Amino acid sequence: KAGVTQTPRYLIKTRGQQVTLSCSPISGHRSVSWYQQTPGQGLQFLFEYFSETQRNKGNFPGRFSGRQFSNSRSEMNVSTLELGDSALYLCASSLALNSGELFFGEGSRLTVL
Amino acid sequence: GIQVEQSPPDLILQEGANSTLRCNFSDSVNNLQWFHQNPWGQLINLFYIPSGTKQNGRLSATTVATERYSLLYISSSQTTDSGVYFCAVGQAGTALIFGKGTTLSVSS
Numbered sequence A: 001k002a003g004v005t006q007t008p009r010y011l012i013k014t015r016g017q018q019v020t021l022s023c024s025p026i027s028g029h030r031s032v033s034w035y036q037q038t039p040g041q042g043l044q045f046l047f048e049y050f051s052e053t054q055r056n057k058g059n060f061p062g063r064f065s066g067r068q069f070s071n072s073r074s075e076m077n078v079s080t081l082e083l084g085d086s087a088l089y090l091c092a093s094s095l096a097l098n099s100g101e102l103f104f105g106e107g108s109r110l111t112v113l
Numbered sequence B: 001g002i003q004v005e006q007s008p009p010d011l012i013l014q015e016g017a018n019s020t021l022r023c024n025f026s027d028s029v030n031n032l033q034w035f036h037q038n039p040w041g042q043l044i045n046l047f048y049i050p051s052g053t054k055q056n057g058r059l060s061a062t063t064v065a066t067e068r069y070s071l072l073y074i075s076s077s078q079t080t081d082s083g084v085y086f087c088a089v090g091q092a093g094t095a096l097i098f099g100k101g102t103t104l105s106v107s108s
Helices: none
Strands: A005-007 A010-013 A019-024 A031-038 A042-050 A053-057 A064-068 A074-078 A087-094 A108-112 B004-007 B010-014 B019-025 B031-037 B043-048 B052-056 B059-064 B069-074 B083-090 B102-107
Touching (some): A005 A087, A019 A087, A019 A108, A031 A074, A042 A064, A042 A074, B019 B031, B019 B083, B031 B069, B043 B052, B043 B059
Antiparallel strands (some): A005 A019, A031 A087, A042 A053, A064 A074, A087 A108, B031 B083, B052 B059, B083 B102
């Protein structure tokens, strides 16, 4: 069974631009979570989606947003990019909301110049 | 919120040595996972272990939920075990919170 798929794997943007990242969960998984990983802050929770609704949100500014589609695929968007948004963005899926094991994708590595 | 502390922060071993990584957490949890982050950044699931003991080959893990800690044991380490090991915990209705990780370097 295919794992969690994230696209694109690498991207470079400039300050002020926006970016959209995509995540396809494991088949049958309905919950998708997003995390940001930076050397200084480690792994930080962004948000979690279940049944097309945001169920949990981390402590990030409103420039970070996301959505989930009816097929459980999820996208996250970062607007007005800042240098500090350079990070590895990781998506994880699980069978249900706030329960059980999380499975992560390979991540999308964003560099903001 | 819940605090997660991992120790040691760094660990250097010779191939063949054994090691124990520790994860302490500040409150009761109903989810605890151990991950290994590979050089390309992907978090690989090692164990889902909110309580009890599990083994998978050279790796095993024990969580003592009542005392709020978990241990990851690596036996007969290999160079491919190098990387960062993360413990993550969660409570009902909340997201997984990650520790800062233990960076393991195994040399041949």
